[in-house]
Amino acid sequence: MRKILHADCDCFYAAVEMRDDPKLADIPLAVGASVDKRGVVATCNYPARAFGIRSAMPMARAMRLCPHLHRISPDFDKYRRVSADIQSIFRVLTPIIEPLSLDEAFLDVTDVNHFRGSATWMARWLKDEVRRQVGITLSVGVAPNKFLAKIASDWNKPDGLCVITPNQVDSFIETLPVDRLHGVGPATAGKLKARGIETCRDLATLSLSALMDDFGKFGVRLHELARGIDERPVKIERERKSISVENTFDHDLPDMAECREHIVALVERLEDRIARYQHPALNKLFVKVRFDDFSITTLETAGQTPALDQFLPLFDEAWQRAARPVRLLGVGVRLVSEDARRQLGLFEPANPDDN
Template sequence: MRKIIHVDMDCFYAAVEARDNPNLKNVPLAVGGRSDRRGVIATCNYIAREFGVHSALSSAIAKKRCPDLIIVPPNLNKYRNVSKQILEIFSRYTSIIEPLSLDEAYLDVSESTKFKGSATLIAKDLKETIEAELSLTASAGVAPNKFLAKIASDWNKPNGLMVITPEQVESFVFNLPVNKIHGVGKVTARKLNNLNFRSCGDLQEASERFLTDKFGRFGRSLYRYARGIDEREVKSERERKSISVEKTFSEDCKDINEVLNKLPELLDSLKLRIARAKSNDFRSLFIKVKFSDFTVITRERRAEYLLLDVLEELIREGIDSKPKGVRLLGVGVRLNSQVEGELEQLSLPFY
């Protein structure tokens, strides 16, 4: 039986900015792009969330919802440095650490001798250490697997700690709403609800074959998660599955030629990102287009090289299907990796 801790820093970027500037502590605060230049909110504090501000929201809309909102431009170098300090604290408890982003990680403390092996006490102590040394708060979830630990860390935010013991797994999962399952978004949740699956207890009535018929490969995950089963290990080193870059434009691109003119700059950024990652072995190219009404399309094609003409064709296919102004363009490569990993993306919002 594993002992897994999922740690998620609370409003990380905004919390760092408020820590470094006391004037920002008790005001609605967000980190993101400028509202007058098509910026997007990266994160915000809980005061701002009470006004309906959230990540990925247009900064202009955020300011309308919360006129007193202070938006600070992101300082990624500062956040990376703080993230390194957090990882150093994690390493005092275990060497098996799987970072998911700058502000989130899994820790496997199954073999840790700290606090006589108590994962609960370890989680409590590392939270207190982060707050004492870095003046930041974190929420943590403790459970027998990654699936449940991630759900637990989100249960009592901010500055929360929730423990799901092996004995509690069956009853906890039975009552868990299906939209709490990692990977279940609005569309999948609606489809599950239409099939009368509203809780994991409901899902337990379905066979694995039925779920795979309805949801493809994800159906197998649904079958296991509905029973609290997750055999994934905490991996200290993870391979990327893809690399991409994207850019939000200061003004909508009105025609396809205007969009295509933006492609060379993005392609140069993608080449630089690929070179840094030393990942030249890829199997396909893809594009992402966000339109003025915030709808998004993606297109992908098999290719082993970075071919400008292929990307241009994908963009033409995507834009021809929705003749609207283009707000954002992204391009990327899918890597030849058999190891499960996360999308590596370099975002270039307009500030």
């Protein structure tokens, strides 16, 4: 049985702004572009929600609902820094983290031994540490799978903690409205409602074949979700550190001249591959050479232009280290780390957060 946490900051952008300027804490606050820029509400705080203001609402409408609404333009660089701070707290607990946005992530804590393996205590610790170190509140859901953990984190927001233990799954799911299920939008919900299906208890009465007739492959998923089943793993997003191509040759390349010819083709492939990553920030260029005695050497140099005239001298120098026939050649680039990119302001604005 797995233990999954879903951690979700409460009105994240607004929370960061209130942290940095406590005068904003008790007044209606919305983060988003201005009315004359036809902005929408990215996030608003709870006093603003009391006026009926919601995420994704046009700012003009929000201002009509609450004329004294305080508006702030979003500062995505700041939110990214705060997000990185929060994620570093997550990482103290487990490396198995799947961020969904700047303020939301799944954590798989199945194999974590801290707190005697109690996921509830881990969730409490996360909430406490984020409040203490970062100064904002987090709602956490604890459940045996991702979809239930996500519903749980939303259950008693803000500053919520909701635990669904394995033996509570059935009773929790029974009364759950079908539109709370992962992947069920208004269209599917409407179709189900037309057949008198409103809760998961209703949904569970439909056979697999009936669901497949109506919803195709998604019918299989609905059949599982209605029973609280969701096997999706928490997917770790690893930061890409380099882009490279290499080739192992059927016959060893006898000398430097022949290797140089193959470098030409490799650099072309590398340029293609780099293009697919849409302007990654390059930091260094490197070559990799494996000789016929299986010794391996890599050599790198600072540089942002992955061109042939950069790689050839690098290869020449690497080859001379052993000056033997060659089994494998590779060329690549190392990327600027996300932390460094953040400091250089190289990130694009992310999608607005919803709550």
